[in-house]
Every structure is written in C-alpha cells, then in structure tokens.
Amino acid sequence: MKDPVKGAFDHMSDYVEIKKDFRDDDGHVKIAPKNYYTNPNRVGTNGKQIWPTQRFLEFMADDYDNAKKIRAEELRCHTSKC
Numbered sequence: 704m705k706d707p708v709k710g711a712f713d714h715m716s717d718y719v720e721i722k723k724d725f726r727d728d729d730g731h732v733k734i735a736p737k738n739y740y741t742n743p744n745r746v747g748t749n750g751k752q753i754w755p756t757q758r759f760l761e762f763m764a765d766d767y768d769n770a771k772k773i774r775a776e777e778l779r780c781h782t783s784k785c
Contacts, residue, residue, distance in 0.1 A: 725733050766772075 727733055
C-alpha cells in the first residue's frame with residue numbers, strides 16, 4: 704500500500720542546470736566581445752543626429768489664420784457677385 708502523503712511517482716527534474724564558468728585558468732574573469740557599437744555624434748547642420756546646440760535654425764513666420772482669410776475672401780467675392 705502506498706503512503707497517502709506521497710505521490711505515485713518520484714519527482715524527476717525537468718532540465719539539467721549547466722553552471723557556466725566565466726573565469727580562465729588563472730582565475731581572471733573572461734571578457735566577452737562587444738555586442739553593439741556606437742558612432743560619434745555627426746558634425747554638420749542637417750540630419751537627425753545633430754545636437755540642437757550645433758545648429759541654429761532661423762525663425763520662419765507662419766500665418767496660421769491663412770485658411771480663414773482665404774475663406775473670408777471667397778465669401779466676400781461670392782456675396783458681391785464678382
């Protein structure tokens with residue numbers, strides 16, 4: 704008769720844990736090669752990677768009410784029957 708507390712089968716491990724050794728024979732830590740490289744900042748005036756302090760953009764005025772002015776002019780012309 705089996706023990707009521709124990710399961711029917713013994714526990715089996717799902718995987719074997721592998722211990723990785725990151726030290727060489729002298730005991731020093733092995734350093735892996737780089738997995739990514741970075742580029743220095745680009746020098747110039749255009750592009751995405753230019754720092755804002757390296758380029759000075761000129762102010763360009765933009766009339767945000769231009770569409771409203773055009774509609775008002777068209778309405779004035781329409782009502783005066785040009």
